[in-house]
Amino acid sequence: MNSDLKALYRDTLLKHSRDPRNRGEIEDPDHSACLKNPLCGDQITLYIATRGDRIESARFEAQCCSICMASASMLTFRVEGMTLGESDAFAATLAEAFNQANTPLPLLENDELHALEGVKSFPSRIRCATLPWEALREAISNKQ
Amino acid sequence: MNSDLKALYRDTLLKHSRDPRNRGEIEDPDHSACLKNPLCGDQITLYIATRGDRIESARFEAQCCSICMASASMLTFRVEGMTLGESDAFAATLAEAFNQANTPLPLLENDELHALEGVKSFPSRIRCATLPWEALREAISNKQ
Amino acid sequence: MSEPHSPPQVPESLKKARDAFPILKRTVNGKPIVYLDNAASTQKPQPVIDAISHYYSHENANIHRGVHLLSTEATAAYEAARGKLARYLNANDESEIVFTRGATESINLVAHSFLEPILQPGDEILISCLEHHANIVPWQLLCERTGAQLKVAPIFDNGDLDVDAYLSLMGPRTKLAGLVHVSNAIGTVNPIEVIIEAAKAKDIPILIDAAQSVQHMTVNLQALDCDFLVFSGHKMFMPTGIGALYGKRSRLDQMRPYQGGGDMIAHVTFDKTTFKKPPSRFEAGTPHIAGGIGLAAAIDYIEAIGRDVIHEYESQLITYAADRLKAAPGVRLIGEPTNRSGAVSFVMESAHAHDIGTILDTEGIAIRSGHHCCEPLMGRFGISATARASIALYNTPEDIDALVAGLAKVNQLFG
Amino acid sequence: MSEPHSPPQVPESLKKARDAFPILKRTVNGKPIVYLDNAASTQKPQPVIDAISHYYSHENANIHRGVHLLSTEATAAYEAARGKLARYLNANDESEIVFTRGATESINLVAHSFLEPILQPGDEILISCLEHHANIVPWQLLCERTGAQLKVAPIFDNGDLDVDAYLSLMGPRTKLAGLVHVSNAIGTVNPIEVIIEAAKAKDIPILIDAAQSVQHMTVNLQALDCDFLVFSGHKMFMPTGIGALYGKRSRLDQMRPYQGGGDMIAHVTFDKTTFKKPPSRFEAGTPHIAGGIGLAAAIDYIEAIGRDVIHEYESQLITYAADRLKAAPGVRLIGEPTNRSGAVSFVMESAHAHDIGTILDTEGIAIRSGHHCCEPLMGRFGISATARASIALYNTPEDIDALVAGLAKVNQLFG
Numbered sequence A, B: 001m002n003s004d005l006k007a008l009y010r011d012t013l014l015k016h017s018r019d020p021r022n023r024g025e026i027e028d029p030d031h032s033a034c035l036k037n038p039l040c041g042d043q044i045t046l047y048i049a050t051r052g053d054r055i056e057s058a059r060f061e062a063q064c065c066s067i068c069m070a071s072a073s074m075l076t077f078r079v080e081g082m083t084l085g086e087s088d089a090f091a092a093t094l095a096e097a098f099n100q101a102n103t104p105l106p107l108l109e110n111d112e113l114h115a116l117e118g119v120k121s122f123p124s125r126i127r128c129a130t131l132p133w134e135a136l137r138e139a140i141s142n143k144q
Numbered sequence C, D: 001m002s003e004p005h006s007p008p009q010v011p012e013s014l015k016k017a018r019d020a021f022p023i024l025k026r027t028v029n030g031k032p033i034v035y036l037d038n039a040a041s042t043q044k045p046q047p048v049i050d051a052i053s054h055y056y057s058h059e060n061a062n063i064h065r066g067v068h069l070l071s072t073e074a075t076a077a078y079e080a081a082r083g084k085l086a087r088y089l090n091a092n093d094e095s096e097i098v099f100t101r102g103a104t105e106s107i108n109l110v111a112h113s114f115l116e117p118i119l120q121p122g123d124e125i126l127i128s129c130l131e132h133h134a135n136i137v138p139w140q141l142l143c144e145r146t147g148a149q150l151k152v153a154p155i156f157d158n159g160d161l162d163v164d165a166y167l168s169l170m171g172p173r174t175k176l177a178g179l180v181h182v183s184n185a186i187g188t189v190n191p192i193e194v195i196i197e198a199a200k201a202k203d204i205p206i207l208i209d210a211a212q213s214v215q216h217m218t219v220n221l222q223a224l225d226c227d228f229l230v231f232s233g234h235k236m237f238m239p240t241g242i243g244a245l246y247g248k249r250s251r252l253d254q255m256r257p258y259q260g261g262g263d264m265i266a267h268v269t270f271d272k273t274t275f276k277k278p279p280s281r282f283e284a285g286t287p288h289i290a291g292g293i294g295l296a297a298a299i300d301y302i303e304a305i306g307r308d309v310i311h312e313y314e315s316q317l318i319t320y321a322a323d324r325l326k327a328a329p330g331v332r333l334i335g336e337p338t339n340r341s342g343a344v345s346f347v348m349e350s351a352h353a354h355d356i357g358t359i360l361d362t363e364g365i366a367i368r369s370g371h372h373c374c375e376p377l378m379g380r381f382g383i384s385a386t387a388r389a390s391i392a393l394y395n396t397p398e399d400i401d402a403l404v405a406g407l408a409k410v411n412q413l414f415g
C-alpha cells in the first residue's frame, strides 16, 4: 500500500471515522451552523453549548467522508473548555496550516489532531479536514 | 503583379468601378432594396422601374469597394428589359455560380460580367460581387 | 449466451485506440493510468491536439471580418467545422448549429433568448429528477425572474424515468420540456423518441441534454426532430471551451439575441441596431476558433472508427462493469436502469465515495466521487454522493478489472 | 531630436521575438508574411502552443470536482492562471477575476448580473462614440428591456474623446459609465484615470474596455480603481475562447448569477438553490481549462520580455507607422489622436479599404479593412470603412515599410 495513503488513513483517523465522538444534535444550542462542501456534497452541522464565554460541549451531525468525520469528532473533543475566542483563533490557525504544505500543523506533540497531518499530501482532500473547523467559525459567528 | 490580382482587377472592372453606370436614385421606384454587407460595411440601394412585368430601368446608390461597384454597374445594364422573373432567376444562378470554384460563370462569351470571374479566386471578396444581385432579388420581392 | 461476467472483445478498430491518446501513456503514482472519469471529460486524441497546434502555428486569425488570407482560411475552417457538426448530428441545415462554450451555455441561451420573452407567471417548465444542475438551475433562475413554475417528473427506484408521469406533467401551461438523454450520474438512457413525439403532439418545445449521448451513440436530429439539443465538446474528445446548441431553424428565427457585440449585428447605429440571422445572431464576439477546429478533428477521429462500432462495444463494456461491480463485496449500485450508457454509480458499506476516490487514485485509477452536479438525484436516493466509473472508447475490460481490484483494497483498509 | 520618419530601434529583448511565433515563418502568396492585423487577434508564441498541447497530453481532466490526480493538477493549474492574471493586472484579490470567453461576454455579464437588476426606466448608461460594438450593443439591448437610455459622448475631429462632454454627461441618473481604454479602430488612448476619478467622485460605476490596452501597456488595477475592466485573451497572445472580467469584489458580491449550472452553486434542491461566492458564481459549467493554461503561459512570455520594453518600443513603432502613412501619396489618416496606441486607420483616394486589403494580401501583408465593429465611429467620420494597420511586439519598422510600399502598388493599379 502506498505510504502517503497509509499516512492519510492512520489508525487514529480510522478509529474516529468509524466511531465518532459527540455525534448527534444539541437541542437549543447556543451556536450552530450547517456547512456544505459544494464540490462533493459533504455536509456537516455543528452545535455548541456554552457556559458564559466557554464551550461546554460541541456535537455534530454529518454526511461525509472519513476524513471529515474524524476531523469533526476530534474537534468536538478538542474545543471543549476553550473560550469562543480561543477556539475561533485555533480553528483559523489550523485551517491555514492545512494549506501550508511544508509547515507541520501547530500542535503539541501528543495532540490526536496529528492524525490529520497526512491530508496535506492530498490537496483535493484538505477541504474535507477543514470543513468542520469552518463550521465552527461559522457557528461562533451565528448567535442562536 | 500577382496574376490572380490582375485577373481580379480586369480593365473592364476598373472602368466600371471608376465610372459606374446608372448611379443615382429613381424617384418613386416600383421596387427597391437597401442591402448591407455586415462584414465590411459596404452598402447598396437598388432601385427598379418597371413597365408591366419588365424592368425598364435600374439604378443604384452605394458606398462600397470597386468590385461591388462594378458588379452593380454591370447589373443595371444587364437586367434592363428582362422580366422580373427572368432577372430574379438570373441573379440566383449567378450568385450560386460565384460560389462554385471550378465552374465558369453561366454567361455568353461576350458578356461583360466575365470581368467578375476573377473574384472566385478571392473567397473573401465573393460577397462584394454578389451583394448587388442579392439586392436585386430583395428588391423584386419588395413591392413599393 | 455468454455468462454474465465475461469481458467483451475489443473490436479490431478500437484495439489501437489507446495509442492515439498521449495522456493514457502517463503513469499516476507509479501506476499506468486507468481513466474512468470520462463523463466528466474525455481525453484528447493526438489528431485533435495536432489540429489545435497546427491552427495556431499556421492559420490563426480572427474570422468573418478579414480579407487577408489567414482570416479567410480561419473563417473557412471554422465554418467547415459547423458544417461537419451539422452532418454528424444530421441537422437539416448548418445554420441550426450555434457554437457555445458547452452544454451549460447552450441551455442558458435557450432560457434567455427563447423562453424568457414568452414566459408568463404561472407557466410551467418541465424537467426530470435525473437532470444535471445545468438543466435545473437556468430554469430556476428563470422561474424566479418570471413567476413561472418548475415541474419535476419523478423516477423509479431503479433509476428509470417514470415516463407516464413525465407525459402527464405535460400540460397546457408547459412552455418548455427539458430532458437529459443519458444521465451522467447513474447512466440511465431515457426514451427520448417517445417523449419528443408526445411533446410535438402537444405542441410543447422540447430540449434534449445530449451531453452524455453524442459521444456514445448516433444522434440523428432529423429522425428525432426535437426543438433544441445541447452538448459539450470536452466530453467528446474535443477541446475545452467549445460546444453547441442545435436549434430548429424555425425556433432560432423567432429568438431574440443572447449576448450583444460584434459579429451578431447586421447594422449598428446609436439609434437602431439590427441583427443577423441565426446562427450568427447568437454568436457575439470573437468565438473560440481553435475550439471549432479541434471539434472538427474529433469528429473525423470518431467517424474513422465508426459510431456503431463504438456504441456496440461500449454497451457491452458498461454492462460488464455494472455486472462486476454489482458482484463485488460491499458494493451497492445506485441506479440499475433498464438501458444504461457510459456510467455506473455505486456506494460501499465500508467507505465514503470520497475515500474510495482517493484510494483508487493511489492505484492510478481515476473515477469521480461526489454528487456529479445532480444533487436532487442524490437526494432521491437518500445519499449525498456516489463513486462513479464512466467509460469512453479507449477503455478496456482490464480497466474494469483494475477498478474492481482497487475496491478490494478499499475494503481491506476500511473493512 | 530624431527626424520624423526615422525608424525606431528594435530593443535587444525583442530582436528574436519573431522566432517564437511559428506562424510568422509562413509565406503568403509566396511572400513572407507581414502581419499587421493584431488588433483583431494576435499570433501565439510557441510557449503558449506548447502549454496547450502539454495540458491535453498530460493533465487534461475536469476541474473543481475530482479527487483524482489529473483533476487535482488541472484544477491547480487553472486556478494558478487566475492568480497570475490577478497579479498581472495588480488586482486586489484573485477572486476579482472572472474567466469569460472574452471582452464581449464580460460586458454582457456586467449588463445582466450587475446593471439589469438595478436599472429603472429613465436611468442612463453613458458610453463614448469611440466604442466597439461590444460596448454598445449589450447596453442597447438592456435599454430596450428596461426603458433606460443610452448616452453617447462625442469626440473631436482628430479622434480624441471630448472629455468635458463625457464628464458633463455623468448625471444623477447615470447608472454605469463605459469607456474604451484604447480605440481598436483609430488607436486613440483615452485618459481613463481622469474619467475614473470623476466617476468615483460622482459614485458612478465605471467599466473600462481594455481589449486593446492590456497587451500594449501596464494596466494597474489598484492604481486605476475602476469597478469593472474587460479584455480578450486572443488579442494578447493567448488562446481563443478565453478572456476575463475584472470586477471589484464589493461589486461582484452584490451581483446575481449570470449563467446557471454546475460549479456556480453552493447547494441545489428543487425548492431552493444557493450560489457560490465570486468568482465561481459567474462561472457556470465546465470552463475553457486549456484556455486558462494558455493564458498563464502568455503572461509568462510577456513578463519575460517586460511590459515597459514592449510599451516603449510599440509607441515608437506606431508613431513611425502613422508618420509614414500620413506622408504616403493618396493616403488620408482617419483619426490623429493626441495619444495613440496599437493601430492606425486610413483611407485612400484611389481605392476602397476592401480593395486595399486584397492588394496588400497578395503582397503577403495582412491588414484589416471594414468598420472594425465600430460602425457609429465610422459614421462620425462620414465613411463606411477604413484600412487599419495594427501592431504587436513582433512587428518591425520593415513591416511598416512593406505596408507603405504595398500602398504604392494600390495607387499604381487604381491611380
Ligand SMILES: Cc1ncc(COP(=O)(O)O)c(C=O)c1O
Pocket (backbone or CB within 6 Å): C262, C284, C285, C286, C287, D039, D040, D101, D102, D103, D104, D105, D132, D134, D135, D180, D182, D183, D184, D209, D211, D212, D232, D373
Ligand atoms: C476595443 C474592443 N472591445 C471589445 C472587443 C471585443 O472582443 P471579443 O470579440 O474578443 O469579445 C474588441 C475586439 O475586437 C475590441 O477591440
Ligand SMILES: Cc1ncc(COP(=O)(O)O)c(C=O)c1O
Pocket (backbone or CB within 6 Å): C039, C040, C101, C102, C103, C104, C105, C132, C134, C135, C180, C182, C183, C184, C209, C211, C212, C232, C373, D262, D284, D285, D286, D287
Ligand atoms: C448530462 C449533462 N448535462 C450538462 C452538463 C454540463 O456540461 P458543461 O459543464 O460542459 O457545460 C454535463 C456535464 O457535466 C452533463 O453530464
